[in-house]
Amino acid sequence: MKKLGGVRLSHHKGTQDFKTVRLPLPKTVVIPMVMNMGAPCTPFVKPGDSVLVGQKIGDTDAFMSVPVHSSVSGTVKAVSDIKLANGRSCKAVTIETDGNQTVSEEVKPPVVNSKEDFVSAVKQCGLTGLGGAGFPTHIKLCPKTPVDTLVINGAECEPYITSDYREMMECPDDIIEGIRLILKWLNIPKAYIGIENNKPEAIKLLTEKVEKYPEISVYTLPSTYPQGAEKVMIYNVLGRIVGEGQLPSDQGVIVSNISTAAEIHRYIKTGMPLTERRVTVDGDIVSKPCNVIVPVGTSVREVLDFAGCDTERLKKLILGGPMMGMCGFDLEAPLGKSSNAVLAFEKISEPKETNCIRCGRCIKACPLKLMPTELEKAYHARDIKALQKLKVNLCMNCGCCTYVCPASRKLAEINQLAKALLPRT
């Protein structure tokens, strides 16, 4: 089967062989009440309250959301409005840490005897996809159509990021047990772990680990970007096409990020909700690139300082990967549950945009077979009908078209703006 297209990128996985370290406890954390796609939580605490690690400090009745827990023990200093790195405003709880990291009595392994218990436990864990998108995990575990395959996304196809890789190398048993829990409680017969072939050590380790579980297989994927995009991965592993307006479950598939699967196992085993995460810190002004475990709510500055970043020279800050991550503007912004990388650069290339030479490279590179050149024209003409006909709504903003364009046209960015022109359904 021919694999879906994409582009070959320099990997820059300079941190992949560094064992994960733990950030010294920050003096203060700022925990946002929104860390995922979905409804914001309402904070339960007020200034002066004492809080403990793993204590629930915010929640909502909305299904499309997860509760928020304290990542530290200490005293609440403020409940205020803040601006997140993505520009969204939300309430946040500022906590001064006491250095003791006392664990809350609320933290105990959940009792799971049924699928409903399992899904509820995953929600109570506060778990959102750890691959970067931040989709609440329990929602993926409630498909409306029968599912026969779980695909575990271990591609980590963006340059620089190695946090999932370190999860594979350091916590393979958590990953396998997390997969087995999902298979068991959702009654799914088969799981594939998709890993790019630029991670041979992880492929070897996980292949050994799954030997005794015939229901789990490791699937080696070519290292082309965006191998980790859900639709691309489902096609490349299973040959199934997730059509327009469909969810993966419409094709009998659930996709989960590999660190998310591991986190499910840790929560079911210990009852400790998601209060910390592994973050890759790298870039040309970072003198000690690393993977570091940080409490949720730690500031970008704290993490960069730890990694020896000379922030005076900072010209570009990226939260996430260089292809699909977000530019950051505020070093004091807190890292949330879906923060998998902080990249800091001094050297940036901003080539001048020139006229399209009709080379067709953008069309060839698009994994979804869209026509970026035509989309660009339709956007400039504000031609909504043409944008709809050209399926701009399918664009996943992977950036492959922009990356390959010799005229440096900002095609992916245009598509984002074009999508905003479409009437809301």
Ligand code: SF4
């Ligand atoms: S058109 Fe969209 S999906 Fe296609 S390459 Fe560009 S950004 Fe990616």
Ligand code: SF4
């Ligand atoms: S890659 Fe750039 S120059 Fe080539 S057709 Fe696409 S927009 Fe035009």
